[in-house]
Amino acid sequence: MKLSVHFLVAVAVIPSASCFVPTAASRSTSSLKVSVGGTSQLTPPKKVEDLSDSSEDLYNQNVQTTYGRYKLTIDSGKGCFLKTTDGKNYLDCVSGIATCALGHNNEFLTKAIENQMKKVHHVSNLYFIPEQAALANWLCTNSGADKAFFCNSGAEANEAAIKVARRYAYNRGIEKPVIISAEKSFHGRTLAALSATQQPKYHKGFGFGGEMVPGFDSCVYNDIASLEAAVERATSDGKGLAAIMLEPLQGEGGIIPGNPEFFAKARELCDKHGALLMIDEVQAGMGRTGTLWGHENLNVIPDVFTSAKALGGGVPIGAMMARGEAATTFGPGDHASTYGGNPLACAAGLAVAQYLYDNNVLENVQARGEQLSQGLEKLAEKYPTVLGQVRGWGLLKGVECIAEDITAGELVAAAMNEGLLLVPAGANVVRFVPPLIISEEEMNMALERFEAAVKSKAN
Numbered sequence: 001m002k003l004s005v006h007f008l009v010a011v012a013v014i015p016s017a018s019c020f021v022p023t024a025a026s027r028s029t030s031s032l033k034v035s036v037g038g039t040s041q042l043t044p045p046k047k048v049e050d051l052s053d054s055s056e057d058l059y060n061q062n063v064q065t066t067y068g069r070y071k072l073t074i075d076s077g078k079g080c081f082l083k084t085t086d087g088k089n090y091l092d093c094v095s096g097i098a099t100c101a102l103g104h105n106n107e108f109l110t111k112a113i114e115n116q117m118k119k120v121h122h123v124s125n126l127y128f129i130p131e132q133a134a135l136a137n138w139l140c141t142n143s144g145a146d147k148a149f150f151c152n153s154g155a156e157a158n159e160a161a162i163k164v165a166r167r168y169a170y171n172r173g174i175e176k177p178v179i180i181s182a183e184k185s186f187h188g189r190t191l192a193a194l195s196a197t198q199q200p201k202y203h204k205g206f207g208f209g210g211e212m213v214p215g216f217d218s219c220v221y222n223d224i225a226s227l228e229a230a231v232e233r234a235t236s237d238g239k240g241l242a243a244i245m246l247e248p249l250q251g252e253g254g255i256i257p258g259n260p261e262f263f264a265k266a267r268e269l270c271d272k273h274g275a276l277l278m279i280d281e282v283q284a285g286m287g288r289t290g291t292l293w294g295h296e297n298l299n300v301i302p303d304v305f306t307s308a309k310a311l312g313g314g315v316p317i318g319a320m321m322a323r324g325e326a327a328t329t330f331g332p333g334d335h336a337s338t339y340g341g342n343p344l345a346c347a348a349g350l351a352v353a354q355y356l357y358d359n360n361v362l363e364n365v366q367a368r369g370e371q372l373s374q375g376l377e378k379l380a381e382k383y384p385t386v387l388g389q390v391r392g393w394g395l396l397k398g399v400e401c402i403a404e405d406i407t408a409g410e411l412v413a414a415a416m417n418e419g420l421l422l423v424p425a426g427a428n429v430v431r432f433v434p435p436l437i438i439s440e441e442e443m444n445m446a447l448e449r450f451e452a453a454v455k456s457k458a459n
């Protein structure tokens, strides 16, 4: 296969992806790298070990620019540490954004995946999959849910939840079902999950006449009066309340924990209107908050909750868990996923579950979470012009960056210079989401490195 020079030149002169308007020439087949209708000869893929420092260029040439990436290329890891191609070690308090619960290169997880690969890794949901049954059983036994539906990501799990809510409402005669979600929420990037995500900046340019997927309304998170007003709107003009969909703790919105009274009111309103209370546990679930599910901190039982991220410890898997009638709302053919719940992903999920159980990981999350809060609060006292409120549960914590001239992103970059990986949340919060297995010594190291970063910015 020959790389077309014409194509590369065309890309090189485009100033930015956002202002690229396809012209007849740019759409013409003359820029194609393969012959249309002919027999093309394959080229072999590049060997990753040969790329060394050139992978960044390869990205820019070949990968769509949907992410602003830090200038780090990570090629290995162990436990809570990641190593870059230039030989630097970083203490990882991001864990793939709350995903690698067991850290990196965990032997137990690796063995489980290896064993499953040697047996069978994918067969399709045309057949029974024992690993899927076992993982569904563990999830149901360790929550209020009765049945699981498996998919591959958080957004997909939320799409499944949205579809369940609509069908459940339809079965009750509601033709205009409304799902209420909260301002500053984040539920994923697929179109309906994005419509539930009440952050206008993510909607720009994806609407139809400015409208996203219809049937979503919003309320202010933790504000009972605002929720009641939204329910009022959702039950007027021929509409009906299908569901209230909330994160137990808003992660991407800036580490904002839910308020138990607000969730109790949401439960009450759902019961009153025959609607579903749906909790998005994609970031908070699977032990991250010190309890297996974030909603346990709120003392509320959802009808539906979703999980992904840590569920497979970094192997893609998502689940939509439902109880009562919601668990039998879908019938054969109503929803599906080619990969969802395949033997490999479920073997990973089972290994994560077993590891959490065998190693008292939830206790570690509680102890390390407390250590992190205390350490961050001390730093906030010491650097009052830079650090503000410390928020969150367990190992899902954030500290506000209140300095006028420093952004959370800049603090994250400064931490990176000190060998610590962190991630911003919302506009001005620095988020700590380390692997759930982080030790006391590693947490002290994280706090020391963070202090060095804050100091470098405070001066």
Ligand SMILES: Cc1ncc(COP(=O)(O)O)c(C=O)c1O
Residues within 6 Å of the ligand: 097, 153, 154, 155, 156, 158, 186, 187, 188, 189, 247, 251, 252, 280, 281, 282, 283, 284, 308, 309
């Ligand atoms: C609460 C929540 N829901 C859904 C998602 C989307 O998950 P995914 O990126 O796996 O689609 C995220 C991702 O950050 C999340 O934090």
